[in-house]
Amino acid sequence: MAGIELVKLEKHYVVEGKTIPVLTGINLQIPEERITVILGKSGCGKTTLLRLAGGLEDPDGGSIHYGLSQRTAFVFQEPRLMPWLDVTGNICFGLKRQEIHRDEIHSIIHTVGLDGFEKAYPSQLSGGMQQRTAIARALAYHPSFIMMDEPFAALDYFTREQMQRELLRVWKSQKASILFVTHSIDEALLLGHKIVIIEKGVVKTEFELPKAGDFRNLLDDKFIMLKREIIENLNVAV
Amino acid sequence: MGIFSTYVLPSPGKVWGSFQKMLLSGEVFRDIMISMGRVFKGFAIAFVLAFLLGMIRAMIPASGVFYEYLVQFFRNVPPLSLIPLLILWCGIGETTKTVIIVLASFFPMYLNIVKGFTGCDRKLLEVGKVFGYSRLKQFVKITLPYASADILVGMRIGLGYSWRAIIGAEMVAASSGLGHMILFAQQMSRTDKVIVGILVIGLIGYGTDRIFGWAIKKLLKGSCENGWN
Numbered sequence: 001m002a003g004i005e006l007v008k009l010e011k012h013y014v015v016e017g018k019t020i021p022v023l024t025g026i027n028l029q030i031p032e033e034r035i036t037v038i039l040g041k042s043g044c045g046k047t048t049l050l051r052l053a054g055g056l057e058d059p060d061g062g063s064i065h066y067g068l069s070q071r072t073a074f075v076f077q078e079p080r081l082m083p084w085l086d087v088t089g090n091i092c093f094g095l096k097r098q099e100i101h102r103d104e105i106h107s108i109i110h111t112v113g114l115d116g117f118e119k120a121y122p123s124q125l126s127g128g129m130q131q132r133t134a135i136a137r138a139l140a141y142h143p144s145f146i147m148m149d150e151p152f153a154a155l156d157y158f159t160r161e162q163m164q165r166e167l168l169r170v171w172k173s174q175k176a177s178i179l180f181v182t183h184s185i186d187e188a189l190l191l192g193h194k195i196v197i198i199e200k201g202v203v204k205t206e207f208e209l210p211k212a213g214d215f216r217n218l219l220d221d222k223f224i225m226l227k228r229e230i231i232e233n234l235n236v237a238v
Numbered sequence: 239m240g241i242f243s244t245y246v247l248p249s250p251g252k253v254w255g256s257f258q259k260m261l262l263s264g265e266v267f268r269d270i271m272i273s274m275g276r277v278f279k280g281f282a283i284a285f286v287l288a289f290l291l292g293m294i295r296a297m298i299p300a301s302g303v304f305y306e307y308l309v310q311f312f313r314n315v316p317p318l319s320l321i322p323l324l325i326l327w328c329g330i331g332e333t334t335k336t337v338i339i340v341l342a343s344f345f346p347m348y349l350n351i352v353k354g355f356t357g358c359d360r361k362l363l364e365v366g367k368v369f370g371y372s373r374l375k376q377f378v379k380i381t382l383p384y385a386s387a388d389i390l391v392g393m394r395i396g397l398g399y400s401w402r403a404i405i406g407a408e409m410v411a412a413s414s415g416l417g418h419m420i421l422f423a424q425q426m427s428r429t430d431k432v433i434v435g436i437l438v439i440g441l442i443g444y445g446t447d448r449i450f451g452w453a454i455k456k457l458l459k460g461s462c463e464n465g466w467n
Binding site for chain 1: 361362364365368369380384386458
């Protein structure tokens with residue numbers, strides 16, 4: 001078995017004595033070397049699913065089966081940078097001393113557009129710059145699996161597009177498996193090879209897209225049709 | 239001006255003159271060095287104890303049950319009230335003074351260290367978990383730096399408490415040091431020397447506090463201003 005397999009996965013939270021079910025029996029195959037996008041409305045359990053798959057929380061029922069040994073990196077909704085470390089220190093945070101190659105770190109800093117801010121501390125950066133540092137930290141780790149929880153939500157349009165292109169480039173060059181959570185249908189269509197719609201704690205629909213690493217033109221008829229289908233699935237009024 | 243008796247309040251000139259004489263004779267340096275030696279010895283022991291107990295409390299939360307009540311009990315007992323017992327048990331040697339300083343400076347450091355360690359942002363700890371950090375590595379790379387502001391503030395308060403305690407201890411159970419010098423000068427009706435002693439203690443306290451302020455500023459360069467610089 002390659003990738004990650006979720007079998008009848010359940011998770012609930014207890015708030016003031018009341019049990020609130022979040023995931024109620026998710027069955028999902030997250031394939032290797034592909035970008036799987038989890039799409040759904042706010043509060044549908046996307047982040048919980050990601051946290052369970054990433055091993056940050058334990059499920060209340062069901063099981064998770066991992067394939068080959070994985071080197072996982074996580075990009076959270078918020079940057080989660082170490083305030084006492086500068087940009088370079090934060091990017092190298094997950095690396096062992098012998099894994100740090102200055103040239104490569106400079107290249108990653110350039111990629112995320114933080115040239116000149118190598119010695120800046122998180123408190124000196126804007127929200128978008130902090131998030132880019134968090135993305136750079138994940139890329140520098142050379143993960144075989146990247147878990148991303150709405151990582152580009154805090155970025156402006158141009159930076160978001162640049163980061164989406166960069167993510168596709170990383171996927172093409174490293175063939176990393178990516179589990180990407182978003183509530184943006186366009187982002188899901190741009191990046192995903194597999195789009196999974198979650199609703200009421202279960203997988204409602206899965207869409208398979210061609211495994212192309214290039215930036216897609218969302219104005220193509222097939223993507224417009226697919227977007228319409230996704231919108232209908234999400235029960236969003238058009 | 240003759241408003242106050244020189245016995246009650248000696249003139250600045252007389253105080254300055256006494257200070258110069260004490261400087262030239264080296265008497266004041268001897269007392270400063272003795273008091274400083276005691277303070278730093280007691281302070282260092284208290285810091286190591288506070289750090290270790292705070293670390294155990296943070297890494298094994300259940301361990302707090304075993305000693306937290308004892309810590310809270312002794313936190314409310316003024317160290318100077320223990321002097322009679324300590325003299326009985328340890329005599330008027332160095333041990334008594336060291337124990338008094340340890341008791342005085344331990345609690346502010348312990349409370350700040352525990353606050354720093356246990357208050358570490360869980361979201362940052364999750365970052366360590368994602369990168370596969372062991373509990374020890376997580377402590378060294380995340381919890382410890384995160385708590386450094388609280389640790390340094392605790393050390394700063396603890397050092398101030400150490401100076402207060404040593405002067406009290408030396409006034410009762412010593413034959414040397416700044417506390418003893420002040421008490422001896424009072425018994426000899428040398429109010430000028432008493433004032434010199436008070437000023438010297440204040441200056442040393444201010445000096446060490448500034449050094450800590452500088453260290454905090456250097457070590458917490460990435461964090462926001464904490465109002466202690």
